Amino acid sequence: MAHVTDYIRTIPDFPHEGIMFRDVTTLFADRDGLRLAIEGLVTACEGLEIDTVAGLEARGFILGGALADRLGTGFVPIRKKGKLPGKTIEQAYSLEYGEAVVEIHDDALHAGQKVLLVDDLLATGGTAEAGIRLIERLGAEVTACAFVIDLRELGGRKRLEGLGQRVEALCAYEGA
Ligand SMILES: O=P(O)(O)OC[C@H]1O[C@H](OP(=O)(O)OP(=O)(O)O)[C@H](O)[C@@H]1O
Numbered sequence: 432m433a434h435v436t437d438y439i440r441t442i443p444d445f446p447h448e449g450i451m452f453r454d455v456t457t458l459f460a461d462r463d464g465l466r467l468a469i470e471g472l473v474t475a476c477e478g479l480e481i482d483t484v485a486g487l488e489a490r491g492f493i494l495g496g497a498l499a500d501r502l503g504t505g506f507v508p509i510r511k512k513g514k515l516p517g518k519t520i521e522q523a524y525s526l527e528y529g530e531a532v533v534e535i536h537d538d539a540l541h542a543g544q545k546v547l548l549v550d551d552l553l554a555t556g557g558t559a560e561a562g563i564r565l566i567e568r569l570g571a572e573v574t575a576c577a578f579v580i581d582l583r584e585l586g587g588r589k590r591l592e593g594l595g596q597r598v599e600a601l602c603a604y605e606g607a
Pocket residue numbers: 487488489490491550551552553554555556557558559587
């Protein structure tokens with residue numbers, strides 16, 4: 432039986448020496464791979480209350496759009512600062528070097544809405560935590576955070592679970 436890891440390519444030393452980059456472009460490019468990923472995420476979400484899907488730029492958009500269609504919901508983008516045209520709220524978060532900022536339209540969600548947060552990969556959890564904070568600042572609730580890949584050693588799952596979040600991942604890799 433095929434697994435998503437069969438389609439994920441590892442590129443050593445990108446973008447820095449010592450990083451094993453888990454490349455999902457090969458997963459997305461293959462119709463069986465893409466279907467496995469989407470089916471896996473749909474199964475992981477079975478029985479959960481989800482009113483809408485929010486995706487983190489950039490690879491969370493590819494998964495999130497397909498998933499929203501499958502779940503029969505809309506899709507809300509969480510983007511890097513400066514890309515959304517309407518009025519936004521923003522949230523800073525830490526990267527390996529320095530800080531970044533993500534934004535959401537301030538009318539994208541309403542109070543009480545139940546949101547599935549989607550991205551391709553969970554590393555330190557900083558990006559997902561920033562997404563959770565934006566969703567919660569609009570009065571909505573995160574039902575679960577769903578990823579294809581969990582880079583276990585980077586501690587993202589523990590960080591998000593420490594915030595009381597449910598975390599779903601289709602596969603895990605050891606190492607950074
Ligand atoms: O758990 P974290 O440590 O926050 O890392 C995870 C994030 O890193 C990658 O995106 P990246 O920041 O490289 O942006 P990109 O999708 O625009 O390439 C990945 O797609 C996640 O969004």
